[in-house]
Amino acid sequence: MPGSQRETVPPEDDFRRPGREAGRVITAANLTKRYGRTFAVNGLSFTVKSGRVTGFLGPNGAGKSTTMRMILGLDRPTAGDAHIDGRPYREFEQPLRKVGALLDARSVHGGRSARNHLLCLAYSNGLPASRVGEVLEEVGLASVADRRLGGFSLGMFQRLGIAGALLGDPEVLLFDEPVNGLDPEGIVWVRTLMRRLAAEGRTVLVSSHLMSEMAQTADHLIVIGRGRLLADAGVSDFIRRSSQGYVRVRCADTALLASHLPEGSTTAHGDHVRITGISARAAGEAAAAAGIALHELVEVQPSLEAAYMELTQASAEFTTGRP
Numbered sequence: 001m002p003g004s005q006r007e008t009v010p011p012e013d014d015f016r017r018p019g020r021e022a023g024r025v026i027t028a029a030n031l032t033k034r035y036g037r038t039f040a041v042n043g044l045s046f047t048v049k050s051g052r053v054t055g056f057l058g059p060n061g062a063g064k065s066t067t068m069r070m071i072l073g074l075d076r077p078t079a080g081d082a083h084i085d086g087r088p089y090r091e092f093e094q095p096l097r098k099v100g101a102l103l104d105a106r107s108v109h110g111g112r113s114a115r116n117h118l119l120c121l122a123y124s125n126g127l128p129a130s131r132v133g134e135v136l137e138e139v140g141l142a143s144v145a146d147r148r149l150g151g152f153s154l155g156m157f158q159r160l161g162i163a164g165a166l167l168g169d170p171e172v173l174l175f176d177e178p179v180n181g182l183d184p185e186g187i188v189w190v191r192t193l194m195r196r197l198a199a200e201g202r203t204v205l206v207s208s209h210l211m212s213e214m215a216q217t218a219d220h221l222i223v224i225g226r227g228r229l230l231a232d233a234g235v236s237d238f239i240r241r242s243s244q245g246y247v248r249v250r251c252a253d254t255a256l257l258a259s260h261l262p263e264g265s266t267t268a269h270g271d272h273v274r275i276t277g278i279s280a281r282a283a284g285e286a287a288a289a290a291g292i293a294l295h296e297l298v299e300v301q302p303s304l305e306a307a308y309m310e311l312t313q314a315s316a317e318f319t320t321g322r323p
């Protein structure tokens, strides 16, 4: 992946349960949610596979949270359905053991402590109280575990929400904007955590507006706009398909080179030319056939952000009209 360096985090054995199978998925089939005349989600179909981080992207109001809420049985679809391992969420007796989710991190009882909040979740899902201490430690909240949640910052709420998602050691995890409000250390921590969860074979669906972060975290992307599917592709494929890529060439006579390339494929940019529509290999061979010595020949991939902006421009509902 361009410009990214992934930490290789060894899976922790105590998180692994025997019999965890590959290929467990979240499926959405023609998923639709209408509020009055607005389609929040409109005929959305996709699958989320295990063993990789799937980024869930889309402009404000695209329908990401609504989709996640329907997967978690919190909103009833107007049409279509969402399943986890072939079953609707509400059919799981102890759902936290199967699916962990961070949705709205602040929607917790402010009078409770972090420990009590997690203990309530643990009891209601038949989980051992010992898990509470473990997840508090894991998300870095052990030192404030007995403080009232009313005084927590947004980043602390996010960590608590992630602790709740991890509590049941679930195979499937959904995170709605988990890095919102986190400090740089927290952002790196979330990235490492997501990568580790996927490496352990879990199914991880994470929404975010931070493209640079997604480029480093996700393997696969589902992009939606105005409730509809815009892309379902691997991150590198998604970037490669963007028309924002080009080949950068330097040579002594750029006008001469342009005359040997397809019309309209070159544009001058100071001391170099940009070639679009043909590969670096084809450009190099055309130059060689014409006897032109190249000083530089580089295939420039766009950033995930540029590819995303290109795809979603037409479906952004709330925009200033400026890039």
Ligand SMILES: Nc1ncnc2c1ncn2[C@@H]1O[C@H](COP(=O)(O)OP(=O)(O)OP(=O)(O)O)[C@@H](O)[C@H]1O
Pocket (backbone or CB within 6 Å): 035, 038, 039, 040, 041, 058, 059, 060, 061, 062, 063, 064, 065, 066, 067
């Ligand atoms: N309870 C509701 N009642 C009416 N409209 C709703 C409701 N929930 C969501 N919507 C509308 O559905 C659309 C999708 O909203 P949703 O929150 O799912 O988008 P999102 O992609 O998560 O956006 P953001 O990135 O801003 O969080 C929006 O137009 C929103 O106003």
